[in-house]
Amino acid sequence: MSKLLHFCAEEVTRLFPPFLVHLEALKETMIEYSVKESIVQPVRQQLTVPNTADRFISMPACVPSRGVMGIKVICAVPSNKEKCLPTHLGCIQLYGLTGELLCQMDAEEITAKRTAICSALASKALANPDSKILAVIGAGVQAESHIQALSQLFNFSEIRVWNRTKSRAEKLVRELHDVGNFNLCVSDTVGSACSDADIVCTVTSSSEPVLFKDHVKPGAHVNVVGASSPTTREVGDDLMLSDNLVIVADCLNAIKLESGDVIQSGAAPHHELGHVLHFPLSRDPDQITLFKNLGLACQDVVTAHLIYKQYLSESTRS
Ligand SMILES: NC(=O)c1ccc[n+]([C@@H]2O[C@H](COP(=O)([O-])OP(=O)(O)OC[C@H]3O[C@@H](n4cnc5c(N)ncnc54)[C@H](O)[C@@H]3O)[C@@H](O)[C@H]2O)c1
Ligand SMILES: O=C(O)[C@@H]1CCCCN1
Known part of the structure; x- marks a missing residue:
């Protein structure tokens, strides 16, 4: 595997799609999921950390129309609020349909x-x-x-x-x-x-x-x-x-x-x-x-793909 491309929270913010582009992409995605039924997405797995309300959640989806699949792993830790830490922390891995890992990125803003x-x-x-x-x-x-x-x-x-x-x-x-x-x-x-x-x-x-x-x-x-x-x-x-x-x-x-x-x-x-x-x-x-x-x-995978495409377009220009 070549060197892993990782976008930290600040890079995700910089590469984030404009509101209307994001809105249109998610609208298309939800229609694709429900009407065209071309997105593959099982109900996510949620593990509860014993004796807490904290959850470790694994969310995979494959979006063939965009040539990507991916997974978000997110930890929902409500008690972090009292510690002034974020209550939802996670990471998204984005793959091409041939199985290569394209990048991973911080999931908080997404x-x-x-x-x-x-x-x-x-x-x-x-x-x-x-x-x-x-x-x-x-x-x-x-x-x-x-x-x-x-x-x-x-x-x-x-x-x-x-x-x-x-x-x-x-x-x-x-x-x-x-x-x-x-x-x-x-x-x-x-x-x-x-x-x-x-x-x-x-x-x-x-x-x-x-x-x-x-x-x-x-x-x-x-x-x-x-x-x-x-x-x-x-x-x-x-x-x-x-x-x-x-x-x-x-x-x-x-x-x-x-x-x-x-x-x-x-x-x-x-x-x-x-x-x-x-x-x-x-x-x-x-x-x-x-x-x-x-x-x-699928909402996470499509958003991550928009961020990855923005990165690619900037890399080609420079
Ligand atoms: N649907 C989704 O896709 C999605 C995505 C992210 C978060 N969430 C959920 O949305 C909720 C809010 O997420 P967030 O990121 O804003 O969390 P956050 O920790 O930033 O905010 C939580 C809010 O809930 C309030 N709260 C906590 N316990 C309460 C109670 N017993 N009664 C009334 N208010 C209470 C807190 O005061 C705070 O305003 C969470 O349940 C989270 O899991 C859903
Ligand atoms: O879809 C999500 O990202 C969140 C994770 C926390 C629980 C609710 N759903």
Whole structure:
């Protein structure tokens, strides 16, 4: 094997694709996964470190249309928060279809941004296009990436952040004060954050529900991003089992095995993201739509490939 090409976090940032290029690539990827069924991707393996909530997760995918396959290995370590360390650390290895290792790279920024872009794609397909109020429940890495991504697709007048520890929400609001032309503020309760909100994102490491039916107005769209194991929840049974709810998953095979909100409530997911991106869903204006965003390996592989291609184009020029 020739010398291993490794992109550290700073190089990933430098080589990262522009927002709209990334958005378009992930849209194509989700359609390819669900409609064309040409992507090979098993449900990921998750090992739980004994006596902790920490997980070691292995996520492979093969994307023949782009001539690549790869694997993300990611450690989700919620207790790192107290140690001021990142809670999601990982690495992606990218291979050509002949089996040669092309490169490997830090996965932190890729995980943050590709997840938010998938919520943004779901919101674009399912939410009111004139959505004015966004509520973000949680104030960590995903809260930031979701505010950044969704505010590029919607003309919000207000974005409200609620967090269990209020000072973290205040810090995030200070850091993002110049992201867009909207009022970015902290809410004292989940209820006040979500009151009249057109789009709600739950982006917490909670293991218990934080969002209930009374919080969400008819016609709103909800992106549920945390809770990716059978024992964890972000959403109450009352909302999960509401007659008025349409559930869309990034992957229907995975949601039945990984989503505590679906498994514990017994709710039935209805559609896959790639389908609703390809065949727009007609919906009753009072229906609530819920996108369960688990995160898929093909999103990581395609993003890593864009980064690798940017590296190649720079190397050819120099
Ligand atoms: N769907 C995906 O593809 C994907 C990708 C990355 C992360 N995630 C998940 O999204 C969630 C957030 O990830 P992150 O990177 O922002 O993590 P983070 O550690 O940066 O932030 C976690 C947030 O959750 C809040 N929180 C923790 N426990 C809580 C509780 N009991 N009640 C309410 N809030 C609580 C914290 O205050 C913090 O705001 C995690 O569950 C993570 O595993 C999903
Ligand atoms: O798809 C991902 O990258 C994340 C890893 C942590 C758990 C939730 N999903």
